[in-house]
Amino acid sequence: MSHTEDYKKELQKIQDKDFTHSWVSSSGFIFYLSIACLVAFAFGGCYKLYTKKFEKPQVTIQESTLYTPKYK
Numbered sequence: 001m002s003h004t005e006d007y008k009k010e011l012q013k014i015q016d017k018d019f020t021h022s023w024v025s026s027s028g029f030i031f032y033l034s035i036a037c038l039v040a041f042a043f044g045g046c047y048k049l050y051t052k053k054f055e056k057p058q059v060t061i062q063e064s065t066l067y068t069p070k071y072k
Helices: 003-017 023-051
Strands: none
Touching: none
8 A cells, every 4th residue: 555545544534533524423513512502591591580580679659649648
């Protein structure tokens, strides 16, 4: 065998294992990574909403502006 054939075989082995040269393995990885990120984002948003519930603030209202106003 010549050196170029050996080189081509070794290069092909490396490219078969390489992430960037195989669109099948890279597209599957990117798909599952995007699904995992979407699930993590949704879970984080739900958790944030659950822990930081809307709390009704205590607002002081003047007695003269109530439905039945109280005058002095």
